[in-house]
Amino acid sequence: MSLALHPTSKAFKANARAALKNETLQRAMGHLGFAQKRLEAVGRLPEFEALRDQARDIKNHTLQHLDFYLEHYEEKLRQSGGEVHWCRTPEEARQAILSICRSVGARTITKGKTMVAEEIALNPFLEANGVAPVETDLGEYIIQLRDEPPSHIIAPAIHVTKEQVADTFLEKHAAYGKTKLLSEPREMLEEARGILREKFLGADVGLTGANFLIAETGSSIIVTNEGNGDLTQLLPRVHIVLATPEKMVPTLEDVSTILRLLARSATGQEFSVYTTVSTGPKRPQDIDGPEQYHVVILDNGRTAMLGTAFQDMLRCIRCSACLNHCPVYNAIGGHAYGWVYPGPMGSVLTPGLIGVDQAGALPNASTFCGKCESVCPMKIPLPGMMRHWREREYEQRLSPPAQRWGLAAWAFAAKRPRLYRLLTGLAARVLGLWGRRHGNMHNLPLAGGWTQFRDFPAPEGKTFHQLWSERGQR
Amino acid sequence: MDNTGKRPRVGLFVTCLVDLIRPTVGFAAVKLLEDAGCIVEVPAAQVCCGQPAYNSGDRADARDVARAVIEAFEGFDYVVAPSGSCAGMIRLHYPELFAEDAAMMPRVHHLANRTHELVSFLVDVMGVKFVAARYDGTITYHDSCSGLREMGVKAQPRALLGTVAGLTIKELPGAETCCGFGGTFCVKYPEISNRMVGDKAKDVAGTGADTLLAGDLGCLMNMAGKFTRDGVDVKVRHVAEVLADMAGDVPPIGRAK
Numbered sequence: 005m006s007l008a009l010h011p012t013s014k015a016f017k018a019n020a021r022a023a024l025k026n027e028t029l030q031r032a033m034g035h036l037g038f039a040q041k042r043l044e045a046v047g048r049l050p051e052f053e054a055l056r057d058q059a060r061d062i063k064n065h066t067l068q069h070l071d072f073y074l075e076h077y078e079e080k081l082r083q084s085g086g087e088v089h090w091c092r093t094p095e096e097a098r099q100a101i102l103s104i105c106r107s108v109g110a111r112t113i114t115k116g117k118t119m120v121a122e123e124i125a126l127n128p129f130l131e132a133n134g135v136a137p138v139e140t141d142l143g144e145y146i147i148q149l150r151d152e153p154p155s156h157i158i159a160p161a162i163h164v165t166k167e168q169v170a171d172t173f174l175e176k177h178a179a180y181g182k183t184k185l186l187s188e189p190r191e192m193l194e195e196a197r198g199i200l201r202e203k204f205l206g207a208d209v210g211l212t213g214a215n216f217l218i219a220e221t222g223s224s225i226i227v228t229n230e231g232n233g234d235l236t237q238l239l240p241r242v243h244i245v246l247a248t249p250e251k252m253v254p255t256l257e258d259v260s261t262i263l264r265l266l267a268r269s270a271t272g273q274e275f276s277v278y279t280t281v282s283t284g285p286k287r288p289q290d291i292d293g294p295e296q297y298h299v300v301i302l303d304n305g306r307t308a309m310l311g312t313a314f315q316d317m318l319r320c321i322r323c324s325a326c327l328n329h330c331p332v333y334n335a336i337g338g339h340a341y342g343w344v345y346p347g348p349m350g351s352v353l354t355p356g357l358i359g360v361d362q363a364g365a366l367p368n369a370s371t372f373c374g375k376c377e378s379v380c381p382m383k384i385p386l387p388g389m390m391r392h393w394r395e396r397e398y399e400q401r402l403s404p405p406a407q408r409w410g411l412a413a414w415a416f417a418a419k420r421p422r423l424y425r426l427l428t429g430l431a432a433r434v435l436g437l438w439g440r441r442h443g444n445m446h447n448l449p450l451a452g453g454w455t456q457f458r459d460f461p462a463p464e465g466k467t468f469h470q471l472w473s474e475r476g477q478r
Numbered sequence: 479m480d481n482t483g484k485r486p487r488v489g490l491f492v493t494c495l496v497d498l499i500r501p502t503v504g505f506a507a508v509k510l511l512e513d514a515g516c517i518v519e520v521p522a523a524q525v526c527c528g529q530p531a532y533n534s535g536d537r538a539d540a541r542d543v544a545r546a547v548i549e550a551f552e553g554f555d556y557v558v559a560p561s562g563s564c565a566g567m568i569r570l571h572y573p574e575l576f577a578e579d580a581a582m583m584p585r586v587h588h589l590a591n592r593t594h595e596l597v598s599f600l601v602d603v604m605g606v607k608f609v610a611a612r613y614d615g616t617i618t619y620h621d622s623c624s625g626l627r628e629m630g631v632k633a634q635p636r637a638l639l640g641t642v643a644g645l646t647i648k649e650l651p652g653a654e655t656c657c658g659f660g661g662t663f664c665v666k667y668p669e670i671s672n673r674m675v676g677d678k679a680k681d682v683a684g685t686g687a688d689t690l691l692a693g694d695l696g697c698l699m700n701m702a703g704k705f706t707r708d709g710v711d712v713k714v715r716h717v718a719e720v721l722a723d724m725a726g727d728v729p730p731i732g733r734a735k
């Protein structure tokens with residue numbers, strides 16, 4: 005199942021409602037411990053705040069001179085024997101990857117974790133074209149078996165319970181002669197590893213994402229915790245990196261600054277277990293490595309965000325801190341957002357990539373509590389940009405009519421203080437009398453959204469301004 | 479309080495919710511400000527800060543409403559609101575709202591720079607160290623999002639509450655987690671909002687406190703409404719009512735006399 009092929013962002017409200025009622029999902033989401041771990045990790049690093057400023061400045065500088073750095077990167081990469089494939093659309097990227105696979109007669113392709121591959125719905129495409137994709141990240145592997153999209157950008161199977169994983173393995177691993185229902189995560193990991201090991205050895209092409217591209221050296225970097233990325237890119241004859249232009253960083257030193265923030269913000273680790281730098285194919289003196297090294301750089305609307313109100317979003321390093329800390333994401337999980345990227349970063353990015361007419365509900369589903377911005381290592385003003393999307397939506401008259409009329413009526417009164425006083429005086433009196441007995445109202449016309457779950461506290465009976473003028477203006 | 483210096487003239491921004499639902503909070507603010515040595519005035523032309531329109535993407539209406547606020551509050555030494563959300567709107571978002579209007583900018587900044595949330599104003603600007611109030615009970619405190627993250631309101635209410643006679647503070651786990659109000663969010667996405675305020679209700683009940691305080695009426699109404707609906711026996715009040723010793727004047731939010 006690919007959300008990129010079948011977006012359901014338009015049905016966000018219904019999705020969210022279903023997610024709240026889904027007890028299995030709620031159980032799986034119940035112990036997302038990343039936020040607490042991040043807090044502890046940040047507490048141990050006094051310069052964390054200063055690093056955030058530095059990281060923001062590095063990316064802002066890079067984005068300002070992105071063309072220069074991209075060209076420099078390509079030149080360096082060529083020198084090391086690699087090749088860049090520039091792609092504007094998902095279709096171009098899919099074709100570029102397929103033609104590389106075909107050129108070496110590939111039948112299987114191992115994959116490290118990459119959200120960009122989700123964005124271009126790569127797996128179903130490869131399958132349809134006779135190339136079998138094998139996910140090697142454990143979480144990705146689980147959801148591949150279950151035919152589900154990822155629900156989190158670094159923990160793709162966070163919505164799946166341990167018991168569900170056991171059932172899935174029992175069903176799908178029977179083909180490999182594994183027929184025991186497992187109960188311990190350790191055993192499940194071992195079983196998956198055993199099966200994956202064979203696949204690593206048989207793959208013709210290995211595809212990874214990139215956390216960073218380094219202009220100075222023409223390198224790409226991935227950070228992982230399982231080491232699957234290393235096997236994916238070292239064992240097959242061909243290594244394809246699937247990246248996007250905003251992954252660019254000028255120098256290795258810049259990367260080390262940002263890396264100090266990445267794992268701490270993501271999982272609360274000081275550093276991820278593996279940080280792997282690749283620069284070109286295997287050289288004569290290397291003992292291992294791929295014969296071919298390709299970097300597919302997909303734009304898919306990103307450079308069009310440069311110079312707009314949404315440019316800051318291109319600083320995102322996909323750490324997932326904003327998801328982990330978002331009360332809305334934590335309540336409904338990732339699938340409800342209906343496209344590839346969930347949570348606050350998805351609520352800003354998705355309308356940019358698939359259109360605000362499709363994904364307008366996402367930037368609306370925020371209380372603007374500001375928690376995401378406060379933890380974002382790249383200091384991306386996420387709520388501010390969600391508001392910009394609401395502005396676009398309002399300008400294009402896409403917001404729901406009831407909401408627009410309500411707003412228009414409010415604005416009409418709010419601009420006429422005398423009328424406003426008259427109305428509020430009346431409302432305070434009527435509602436005050438109505439709710440006097442209980443101190444609140446159980447039902448209120450036009451306020452079903454409120455009173456469905458909450459009582460409406462009764463007003464005291466007169467407005468402040470009435471009482472203030474009665475007391476004699478001071 | 480030392481009143482020998484010039485007494486500052488403060489314009490009280492009542493906020494639309496306090497005006498309509500709970501005027502006592504406004505009078506509590508007036509009392510606290512006067513006790514701190516301020517001369518308080520309430521401009522009659524004020525309505526709302528414009529946030530409902532601003533957060534709905536309607537900049538034109540938001541600007542019109544904001545312009546009226548800017549005019550109404552010209553000439554005060556300070557503008558103070560018993561709400562971190564409305565104060566944050568004026569202080570942080572008005573400059574953004576008028577970014578394309580160079581002619582307005584000096585007036586916008588002039589207002590923005592002297593606008594404060596009530597309790598942080600008392601402590602940080604007026605140097606208030608204690609209040610003359612009594613409240614017999616155990617309270618817990620919810621940090622409303624805008625006050626906390628936009629206006630830096632965190633220690634100030636706790637410092638002043640610590641000087642209220644008879645009052646014990648129990649910290650709320652997840653005090654900095656949003657209660658699910660979010661202005662129009664709570665009616666646009668009632669199920670998600672309900673989940674958030676439901677979680678909050680559990681956390682509050684778990685503290686064993688008999689009273690919940692916070693500094694923003696929107697959040698307070700959301701939580702109080704959930705409490706009465708679900709039978710959570712915790713009283714809900716605006717922090718200013720307790721600090722001004724006016725809790726006896728009105729029943730808790732959402733409760734009958």
Ligand code: SF4
Nearest residue numbers: 320321323324326380
């Ligand atoms: S927006 Fe910020 S917090 Fe969210 S994933 Fe990107 S870098 Fe991380």
